[in-house]
Amino acid sequence: MIASAWTTKGNVTFLPDRSAIVIAQGGSAELNATTFSSGTIEFDMKSPGGNVGLTFHMRGDTGEALYFRPSADCATSNDCVQYMRIDHGIFEWDLFGDNQARALFGANVWNHVKLSVNGRSMHVWVNGTLVSAPRDNLLVGAFDSGTIKLHGPASYAHLTIAPAVPTDNPERSASAAAGDTHFVTRWLASSAFIMPSTFDAKLGQNIGVAPSIESLPATDTFGHVLYADPTGLINVTAALGEAQKGNAIVATWLKTVVTSEHAQVKRVSIGWTREAWVFVNGELVYADKNLYGVPGASKMPDGRLSLDNGAFDLPLKKGRNEIDVLLDDNFGGGVQHFGWGLMMRLPDLEGVQLSTH
Template structure:
């Protein structure tokens, strides 16, 4: 996160002036707290007075994930601009989210607060950006896109998000310093609706199109852009069912079909984007492979992140088997997210071509890997 904030300072320095305050005030839209202004999408909502102001109350019943009760603002297409609102937490709030540029029920940009961060101002998971791609909330592929914030259990929390092209700034209560900067959002579309979910009281919602203070045009800078050690180019099979409690019994053979897939931001190979959600209760598996060519036999270390389970082979020989299952005693640092911090394994490379083959399962949220050599010298990949 410190690296991202350093990048943010650069972005601020490059950002052009925004429209004059009078022009922005004229464009700003205040969203009424009445049913006629909202699409409830089959969910319950109450329009009440809370803490002295007109309020919208929604309640997800304490769900263990976001997205179960999304309501959206009618007749609003949002691309770039600023959204501000006040949010008061309920006694049993777990999460509260804003969905923006929501293309459809399966795809949206998505920022949420974790209520368990109240009174814990330095826990690095109070606020998180995680796109919803093809029906998958990829929060566990987005560890670098979360941060700390000071959340209030009582009274209003003021939230402001600023969106421009591929970038996001999120302010939580402190409007002088962003709590979170996202240089490269994961959505590959540019506009959509705005919605909210969770168990929360919402008030004073405003949308100001094209007001993007602090952000220059385009995407930001990938923090690992200059790092040639990442393994970015892979081949992948189509997913196959692998029932829970079973293990793969055969490796790919000459008849296996492969397609190319490349790493995205932060070196992440995002299989959720390519293959969508694994059906509830199911478990799927793919094989990925890449070739590392060495001038001579040598030993390298591979920093390796994955979600959910992996079976690693080098030149046809088993090398590493492991699990990274959130909420279990064996989950990897940081707390079961797919991260370059998950593990380090040794690669005994032979002179010439070496095939690195990885079996990867999925049954829980995001599906992906990230892999980085300790040294790319003397290697082609």
């Protein structure tokens, strides 16, 4: 825990006895000359509160994070510890809301944290107790190896890193949605654009103006192919980056195809952030908002992306059916965004074929 071993940002202090690193709010310390893939990371950590922890498998501004929210009720709070992906420097809190758990993690006292990473699997212990984050112990970051960085406000001590035995490191799985064929796993996406918006006096913020199908770009302009990650998530942040800061609302069109053996109606579960309009064969069939922290426009759970956000009936004709979704990243003019994406699942696939390539 010496200054020469780290690259720091912000207010970072190395104790004279080399026992700990103290990192202030907004500061960070990145370990030099170390690439971590699989193995164990252990450290002691003390924090007054806030969102603190480490990022790993980092390459530039993309990687993964394990974060803590130290508080007096951490043992009973489901958001005490959270795992998430990071893309383009964006901590995607709201795309991975179900990758969090309670833990025996105290504020302003020393806590012991251990991560055991084996390929695309990670187990986490806090003060000797196994916690259930990430969900199903599954890592979904963009990379399998990269740097390690500690974030404040917190003090860190007794950091140890041990590599895994090479034969214990399984290959990364390329399967989408962990083999759940009920998810829509392939979409085409347009480039991001600023969409028309208007001020909603009832909600107290700008919202997107409902689009018409006539504003759908030509198919040959959809230059991005997006595949679901192992959780079924279409991660728009990873593909298109962050929404523009400020009051402008940035959007994209997503397109997929569903083939039906005959005319029928299928129930669909949908999760999204932040506003979505769904068209089937040119007709609007669903529209809703999931705006974090906005009463009346925030879906369970807590305005984060989940299949519990909503559901609708999908009318299908015999043969090819085109589904077009206008999705925006409306975060109320905030200076920082926390991910935007889409998740869609059909519980009943009888007589239906989803696009996979």
